[in-house]
Amino acid sequence: MRIAFEEMKADRLLAARTEHGNVAPVLLARGDVPGELRTDVPYQMANILLRVVPYLGSDRVAVVARKCDEKAIAEMSKRGLLDPGKVSLIGLACDARQVSECRCSDPCPSKVHIGECVKAAPADKEVEDLLAKTVPERLEFWTAQFRKCNKCFGCTSNCPVCFCDECLLEEKTFTPEKGIPPGFAFHLIRSIHLADKCVECGECERACPADIPLLALRKMVNRDVKELFGFVAGDGETTSPLLTTLDGEPMEDDHDVC
Amino acid sequence: MTGFRPTILAFCCNWCSYAGADLAGVNRLQMPTNVNVVRVMCSASVKPEYVIKALSQGIDGVLVLGCHIGDCHYMTGNHRTAKRIPLTAKVLETVGIDSRRVKLDWVSAAEGDKFQQVITDFVEVVTGLGPNPLREVRF
Ligand code: SF4
Numbered sequence: 001m002r003i004a005f006e007e008m009k010a011d012r013l014l015a016a017r018t019e020h021g022n023v024a025p026v027l028l029a030r031g032d033v034p035g036e037l038r039t040d041v042p043y044q045m046a047n048i049l050l051r052v053v054p055y056l057g058s059d060r061v062a063v064v065a066r067k068c069d070e071k072a073i074a075e076m077s078k079r080g081l082l083d084p085g086k087v088s089l090i091g092l093a094c095d096a097r098q099v100s101e102c103r104c105s106d107p108c109p110s111k112v113h114i115g116e117c118v119k120a121a122p123a124d125k126e127v128e129d130l131l132a133k134t135v136p137e138r139l140e141f142w143t144a145q146f147r148k149c150n151k152c153f154g155c156t157s158n159c160p161v162c163f164c165d166e167c168l169l170e171e172k173t174f175t176p177e178k179g180i181p182p183g184f185a186f187h188l189i190r191s192i193h194l195a196d197k198c199v200e201c202g203e204c205e206r207a208c209p210a211d212i213p214l215l216a217l218r219k220m221v222n223r224d225v226k227e228l229f230g231f232v233a234g235d236g237e238t239t240s241p242l243l244t245t246l247d248g249e250p251m252e253d254d255h256d257v258c
Numbered sequence: 259m260t261g262f263r264p265t266i267l268a269f270c271c272n273w274c275s276y277a278g279a280d281l282a283g284v285n286r287l288q289m290p291t292n293v294n295v296v297r298v299m300c301s302a303s304v305k306p307e308y309v310i311k312a313l314s315q316g317i318d319g320v321l322v323l324g325c326h327i328g329d330c331h332y333m334t335g336n337h338r339t340a341k342r343i344p345l346t347a348k349v350l351e352t353v354g355i356d357s358r359r360v361k362l363d364w365v366s367a368a369e370g371d372k373f374q375q376v377i378t379d380f381v382e383v384v385t386g387l388g389p390n391p392l393r394e395v396r397f
């Protein structure tokens with residue numbers, strides 16, 4: 001793990017390590033005692049990176065990043081939220097178990113430093129099954145699922161690309177202040193708002209205490225975006241189709257990046 | 259489904275479609291009366307969350323009307339609408355709401371008759387679809 005400092009000449013390293021028997025993120029400086037660094041547990045580093053970057057000043061940081069972290073970081077830099085020149089990625093390849101858990105279609109980071117790439121999972125069975133349902137059956141399925149939501153906002157807080165300054169879902173117009181579940185609109189607004197950014201990391205589904213199959217929902221929405229606009233989130237270049245005109249030019253007045 | 263009269267929300271932009279709706283009124287064109295027109299400054303102010311909120315509260319159909327492409331008062335406002343609204347409709351269908359409940363069309367200030375046509379057709383389609391299933395869903 002010292003590659004971060006020697007090879008990449010970074011000033012800081014963001015990684016996960018064992019802390020009091022749990023796995024927690026740490027930000028290490030050159031010369032710190034690394035402790036027991038962990039790469040075997042999926043940890044959404046992109047999210048944490050975005051939160052520590054404002055405190056780093058001119059320091060360059062190396063971060064342990066899986067493919068989905070890498071994509072989330074690309075989405076952030078594209079929107080000017082962080083400077084890609086100050087971030088070096090230590091590519092972590094997910095193992096077969098993790099890939100199958102996420103039904104991940106794109107598990108291999110562009111440069112692998114740790115682990116070995118495994119094959120992408122075949123088509124997501126859960127998504128296929130849901131899309132094979134008729135429209136009324138889908139509604140039945142999703143209302144039953146959304147009813148379980150306890151409005152903990154875990155899905156939002158853990159999402160690496162949920163980075164607007166003012167959250168729509170925190171407005172009482174869209175989410176009732178009192179009472180759970182928050183209703184159908186909560187989940188749909190979240191789906192649409194992240195439609196051009198979601199990198200399918202599965203963090204929302206892992207965070208959800210109610211076991212709502214959020215990753216399946218995200219994958220279906222991403223598929224819709226792909227069908228409509230041919231756009232897939234996660235590369236640093238292509239501007240989101242929702243931020244361009246019909247001719248693909250960037251909108252002149254675009255101040256809301258999210 | 260006899261006697262079902264859907265509740266329809268029509269967002270009309272101030273500069274074209276609302277004027278078009280006005281013209282339809284001035285010309286005394288016959289129109290269904292179960293359409294509630296909401297005047298917005300530009301069709302781009304109709305964010306997906308408003309459409310979703312309307313539907314999740316039991317509105318049977320949402321119509322979004324704006325200036326023709328190229329005529330938007332805010333230049334590219336309706337380009338945004340042209341992308342957002344179809345996406346919203348598609349995602350709604352993915353989770354089980356018929357996408358025909360959301361419709362986007364362009365009506366200029368001079369098109370009173372087109373306004374009448376669009377409204378009449380939409381009401382007919384939504385009447386055919388029956389009540390919004392979310393009306394019955396209690397969360
Ligand atoms: S999978 Fe969930 S947590 Fe990950 S980017 Fe998509 S919405 Fe956010």
Ligand code: SF4
Pocket residue numbers: 148149150151152153154155156204207208209210211212
């Ligand atoms: S994590 Fe699950 S329970 Fe919590 S707000 Fe999100 S969907 Fe609802």
Ligand code: FES
Pocket residue numbers: 271272273274275299300301302323324325329330331332335336
């Ligand atoms: S002003 Fe009519 S669509 Fe923008």
